[in-house]
């Protein structure tokens with residue numbers, strides 16, 4: 133994924149830009165960049181796969197003087213990109229997944245265009261978006277044209293001399309929120325960036341909306357609005373607990389998920405816990421509703437690793453992930469334990485990092501409770517890393533059905549015998565006492581938005 137932050141202030145903005153962007157570190161582990169506009173554009177980009185955003189950018193701050201700027205943390209390409217075109221110069225950063233990138237790039241090249249930001253060896257999606265925008269006579273028309281051309285999802289920040297243009301993804305998967313204090317406007321993917329900067333959220337853009345945010349205020353263009361669907365997974369896993377989307381708190385939704393899981397459960401357990409960090413609030417909700425005490429049989433050691441530490445090889449990544457969670461035997465031994473987690477993607481991390489450690493340290497029973505239904509489809513909008521065959525549910529379906537023909541719908545209905553068989557098979561593979569997933573209806577209820585306003589593609593495959 134990626135996270136965006138922009139700021140327009142009456143005073144030098146570099147510190148606020150730096151900390152505001154850093155509050156998006158949970159959304160990306162590969163690249164980060166900042167751009168400010170003083171008399172000229174100044175930009176810096178770093179690889180953050182082996183060290184945190186802060187340590188890479190702190191030394192850049194003296195040169196990033198300016199009253200407006202944009203920042204991005206990303207799992208993909210280097211950005212922001214600076215583009216010069218017929219209507220001037222701009223810096224652009226994007227968040228989303230451009231599925232027809234190569235096709236759009238080919239069209240641009242066949243019209244005589246070229247691409248320069250090839251540091252990853254591939255065409256840079258943000259450069260493609262910038263070049264599409266530059267085809268029109270101004271930023272607003274350029275963004276509208278771009279939204280008509282892209283497949284996938286894309287929220288955009290563009291730094292210009294008039295201010296920052298913010299455009300929310302036309303499919304609504306990600307969001308952008310504008311905040312304000314006495315001398316500053318800011319735009320963010322994650323509202324957790326606001327409270328400690330004394331910024332109050334004043335506007336959440338609609339899907340397809342474009343806003344020019346400047347010292348003079350906010351100028352909105354709603355001529356291109358669409359009925360978007362926001363990513364439900366933001367609340368379940370990817371978003372930060374202290375953020376809100378559509379005015380709905382992530383932490384509160386996670387607690388609601390835990391409450392719902394507990395309401396439908398009859399487990400006699402000694403303690404409930406969450407797989408740190410993303411399972412914690414789900415488990416707190418479970419504890420509140422069940423009366424089973426919340427305890428910490430596993431604690432996370434982050435000092436020295438940092439959130440963004442991503443070693444290059446998968447083998448070392450697994451090892452680091454395993455080293456981070458430390459079991460506390462005196463809390464585990466002889467106990468019946470409910471473990472809440474946000475989701476099961478492959479299942480290997482849950483098994484290796486939590487379940488094995490609990491058994492090894494003398495757990496008597498382990499009951500896994502998952503805050504969303506089984507993941508059935510890889511995300512085509514935001515997360516490019518998964519494939520269908522990696523998903524635990526799909527692997528178990530293959531195990532159950534072999535080469536037989538089947539209708540996937542039979543595995544989506546939680547009342548069907550095939551669904552139950554699939555969950556039982558995942559339970560056996562994890563090696564736990566019991567396993568339950570939240571239903572899609574309960575998850576939607578926990579979020580509190582109408583179903584038609586939520587992207588649920590991960591679970592039901594419906595656009």
Ligand code: SF4
Pocket residue numbers: 305362363364365366510511512513514515587588589590591
């Ligand atoms: S497919 Fe899943 S992760 Fe992707 S936008 Fe939809 S709900 Fe979110």
